[in-house]
Amino acid sequence: MPDSFRPVALEHASRLINHGPTVLVTSAAGARRNLMAAAWSMPVEFTPPRIAVVIDKHTFTRELVAASGAFGVCIPGQSLAGLTYAVGSTSGRELDKFARHGLVTRPGPVLGVPLLEAGCAAWLECRLIPERHAEDAYDTCFAEVVAAAADARIFVDGRWDFRDDNTELQTIHHLGAGKFVRAGGVLHARAA
Numbered sequence: 803m804p805d806s807f808r809p810v811a812l813e814h815a816s817r818l819i820n821h822g823p824t825v826l827v828t829s830a831a832g833a834r835r836n837l838m839a840a841a842w843s844m845p846v847e848f849t850p851p852r853i854a855v856v857i858d859k860h861t862f863t864r865e866l867v868a869a870s871g872a873f874g875v876c877i878p879g880q881s882l883a884g885l886t887y888a889v890g891s892t893s894g895r896e897l898d899k900f901a902r903h904g905l906v907t908r909p910g911p912v913l914g915v916p917l918l919e920a921g922c923a924a925w926l927e928c929r930l931i932p933e934r935h936a937e938d939a940y941d942t943c944f945a946e947v948v949a950a951a952a953d954a955r956i957f958v959d960g961r962w963d964f965r966d967d968n969t970e971l972q973t974i975h976h977l978g979a980g981k982f983v984r985a986g987g988v989l990h991a992r993a994a
């Protein structure tokens with residue numbers, strides 16, 4: 803883990819994707835590994851923390867996730883917008899996207915899922931919840947978060963801390979056709 807990454811308590815893991823960042827779904831099975839972009843993910847349960855991610859059943863990622871029962875959700879900062887678009891526009895069936903883009907991964911602490919940290923603000927390591935009746939019907943995958951970590955330069959005391967000096971790590975949100983908006987413009991609301 804780079805010096806700046808710190809474990810995130812599982813009770814705070816949902817906060818990492820609560821605001822709807824576009825994420826990188828990482829996976830591996832046997833000798834194959836892969837990553838793809840996903841704009842659709844959300845927390846769905848508090849304890850244990852569970853999330854839902856839409857992983858199109860035609861993707862190579864889905865094949866690896868079904869085979870391994872696990873995946874990673876890595877949260878790219880704005881410097882990885884180009885990479886995010888690229889890995890969301892090509893399939894890992896034809897090439898190893900990690901090698902193609904020179905990406906270095908670390909194994910997740912619980913399941914060994916390949917996780918990306920350089921350029922990312924955080925990651926969640928997830929165990930797939932098998933939904934046998936839904937396997938062929940739905941693209942949505944449910945999973946339990948078994949470990950999480952975030953860069954302490956932008957996630958502090960269990961909360962995002964977007965500031966002028968950490969815009970590179972601020973999360974990105976897909977508007978379509980490769981256009982993203984970076985999170986920021988923080989508003990402090992008062993419950994009036």
Ligand SMILES: Cc1cc2nc3c(=O)[nH]c(=O)nc-3n(C[C@H](O)[C@H](O)[C@H](O)COP(=O)(O)O)c2cc1C
Nearest residue numbers: 838839840841842857858861862863890892893894
């Ligand atoms: C910004 C962006 C967001 C995407 N979001 C999703 C998503 O939420 N769910 C999904 O199934 N595919 C999504 N895709 C498409 C997949 O990333 C794409 O099908 C990818 O090529 C699958 O790769 P694979 O076959 O190597 O798994 C998105 C693509 C982009 C560029």
